[in-house]
Amino acid sequence: MRALCWNGVNDLRVERVPDPTILGPRDAIVKVGLSSVCGSDLHLIGGYVPTMRAGDIIGHEFLGEVVEKGPEVTRLNRGDRVITVSIIGCGKCWHCRHEEFSLCDNSNPQPAFEEMAYGHCTAGIFGYSHAFGGYAGSHAEYIRVPFADTNCFRVPEGVTDEQAVFVSDAVPTGYMAADMGGIKPGDVVAVWGCGGVGQMAMRSASLMGAERVIGIDRFPDRLRAAQMKAGAETLDYSRVDIYDALLAMTGGRGPDVCIDAVGMEADSGASALEDWYDRGKQALRLESDRPAVLRQMIQCCRKGGTLSIVGVYGGFIDKFPMGAAMNKALTFRMGQQHGQRYVKRLFEHIGKGELDPSYLLTHKWALDDAPQGYRMFKEKADDCMRVVFAP
Amino acid sequence: MTGSRDGRRRMGGRRMEGSAGALERWAAILGGTALGYAGARRGSWALAALGGGLFLAGAAGVPLSSPLRQAALPALRREPATTQANVTVAVPADRLFRHWRNVRHLAALFPHLDAVEVLSDTESRWKAHGPGGVPVVWTSRLDKLRENELITWHTLEGADLPHRGTVLFRPAPGGRGTEVSLTLAYHPPGGEGGHAVSRLFGMAPEQQAREALRRLKRIMEVGELPTIDGQPSGRAERSRALPSMQEVTG
Incomplete structure (x- = not known):
């Protein structure tokens, strides 16, 4: 089959690789119909995640058809149209039983890296480096899904492929960000980053009863989409001071819930000095992640408010304003998505027309064009929100 | 002794070596970051430089453990x-x-x-x-x-x-x-x-x-040991690069 392989920093190529086979009794093989790029892939492609190996197949947000299943797969049948949650749960460990699928004890076959770096290992993720299990990704004609009964979900009638594919990752990640915020009536929610995940967080916050939702970015097309599609008010951080603007919009209180949908490659538009400092330290490998969004959220958040972090971080950050966080009694919630917990609810929202993620798909391209697709996505050219490959 | 070391390399095979190498890189990167940070905090440029060097060695995949192992005192082993x-x-x-x-x-x-x-x-x-x-x-x-x-x-x-x-x-x-x-x-x-x-x-x-x-x-x-052994990758012998888009269209 054809697959998109990572061969080194900024070196992606579509190659011929062997077809996947069933390796465990609970595996299924899915014929990929749609497979989306994700902002978190850019950290891999740019070399910020140290356990990639040349030849790894990337991609983790996909929809397809079950074509083969292992003897212990009971809930799925050949021909089922399914989405697969990008983070793999075994379905049996204590964390999976408590719906904390991204903390699965068992799905990462290469736990040593994380155990050393993080103290414990977390779940395996499709196409997301060997620290997270080294599972082959979905930018391919076929993909093997371990523990298929836990991780694959049939797409209900009436939900289109273009809506469903994002229920793999972008929608549940955004939904979980809002969920972790513990939104109460009257709350003002600010979301840093108007990419796919950020916009899903904005829409979810409204569904959960937020009074006002504010999206922050600098790309005009994304700000427009956040306004038109996700129903948010927007701030362009390259033009306004975010602290001043947020306080002006909230009677000086600050947002009740601040959501980070950016992660480790944040830039700090307004403060050139801060940006140079973090980029310099990152380039010298003295810090691995740039925490500009975190610092700003801590500064802006209402006293006693909640920070919900779904943007991806990998290692260390520097100059973390712990004093402000502690004295303002902020609550921090964070994590990779527990998508399996939300899929059913999300399909219900989509079915009722309350949520429609399909507009995130701005470009549908052939798999063979994937390297160019990632370039466009990275440069945010042609108003690209998400490129989705159809193998 | 030499014989057993060679033997171990043979037995370890590609997978063992690969994961050990990646582990070492990960260790160098994280350790380097921590050292560099400590150095910068204390104003110790030597420590910061050592940290930075470790990080760069890790990022570039420079092997560290074998020379270090040879240099270490017997007591440390x-x-x-x-x-x-x-x-x-x-x-x-x-x-x-x-x-x-x-x-x-x-x-x-x-x-x-x-x-x-x-x-x-x-x-x-x-x-x-x-x-x-x-x-x-x-x-x-x-x-x-x-x-x-x-x-x-x-x-x-x-x-x-x-x-x-x-x-x-x-x-x-x-x-x-x-x-x-x-x-x-x-x-x-x-x-x-x-x-x-x-x-x-x-x-x-x-x-x-x-x-x-x-x-x-x-x-x-x-009921099973999760594995990735046997899954496809661009490393498999029969995989080969398809012509890039530029080659096809240009």
């Missing part, structure tokens, strides 16, 4: 003879006890173990392999057995790898299952402790104990 690992398994203690009690099951837990042969109610013969397939054989005798709580054993005279072992099962709080703790004390001739184990198996004793408990947990909870 000595590893403890007793090792312990702990894990919580989400199944009741009686199931774990029964599983462990059937020594044939244990071959699947230790990476270098080939077979366990039952000799009697209390004795079993274990066959493992070291680097290059060198056989490592011992006979093990049960000492204590407390139903659903504890199993201890020791090796008999003439063992290639003399050791004592204890596995403890106790209920975890809040319905989390069972806390399992495995202690292995090695007594190789010459008193080299854990280092002898590392040399025999190319894997530190604490790694072996932790891996054994991880496998136990995965077998008991999931």
Whole structure:
């Protein structure tokens, strides 16, 4: 089959690789119909995640058809149209039983890296480096899904492929960000980053009863989409001071819930000095992640408010304003998505027309064009929100 | 000595070497970051530079451990003879006890173990392999057995790898299952402790104990050992690059 392989920093190529086979009794093989790029892939492609190996197949947000299943797969049948949650749960460990699928004890076959770096290992993720299990990704004609009964979900009638594919990752990640915020009536929610995940967080916050939702970015097309599609008010951080603007919009209180949908490659538009400092330290490998969004959220958040972090971080950050966080009694919630917990609810929202993620798909391209697709996505050219490959 | 080192490399194969290399890089990157940070905080440029260098070596994949190992003092190479690992398994203690009690099951837990042969109610013969397939054989005798709580054993005279072992099962709080703790004390001739184990198996004793408990947990909870062995990648021999778009269109 054809697959998109990572061969080194900024070196992606579509190659011929062997077809996947069933390796465990609970595996299924899915014929990929749609497979989306994700902002978190850019950290891999740019070399910020140290356990990639040349030849790894990337991609983790996909929809397809079950074509083969292992003897212990009971809930799925050949021909089922399914989405697969990008983070793999075994379905049996204590964390999976408590719906904390991204903390699965068992799905990462290469736990040593994380155990050393993080103290414990977390779940395996499709196409997301060997620290997270080294599972082959979905930018391919076929993909093997371990523990298929836990991780694959049939797409209900009436939900289109273009809506469903994002229920793999972008929608549940955004939904979980809002969920972790513990939104109460009257709350003002600010979301840093108007990419796919950020916009899903904005829409979810409204569904959960937020009074006002504010999206922050600098790309005009994304700000427009956040306004038109996700129903948010927007701030362009390259033009306004975010602290001043947020306080002006909230009677000086600050947002009740601040959501980070950016992660480790944040830039700090307004403060050139801060940006140079973090980029310099990152380039010298003295810090691995740039925490500009975190610092700003801590500064802006209402006293006693909640920070919900779904943007991806990998290692260390520097100059973390712990004093402000502690004295303002902020609550921090964070994590990779527990998508399996939300899929059913999300399909219900989509079915009722309350949520429609399909507009995130701005470009549908052939798999063979994937390297160019990632370039466009990275440069945010042609108003690209998400490129989705159809193998 | 040289022979066994070469042998280990052969036995380790690509996967072992790959993961060890990546581990080392990860360690260098994170360690380098921490050192660099400490250096910068204390205004110690030497420390910061060392940290930065380590990070860059890690990022660039420069091998560090073999030259370091050669340069290290002999004292630093000595590893403890007793090792312990702990894990919580989400199944009741009686199931774990029964599983462990059937020594044939244990071959699947230790990476270098080939077979366990039952000799009697209390004795079993274990066959493992070291680097290059060198056989490592011992006979093990049960000492204590407390139903659903504890199993201890020791090796008999003439063992290639003399050791004592204890596995403890106790209920975890809040319905989390069972806390399992495995202690292995090695007594190789010459008193080299854990280092002898590392040399025999190319894997530190604490790694072996932790891996054994991880496998136990995965077998008991999931019924299989999750794997990526055999999945496709661009590294497979029959994979080859397709012509890029520029080549096709231009």
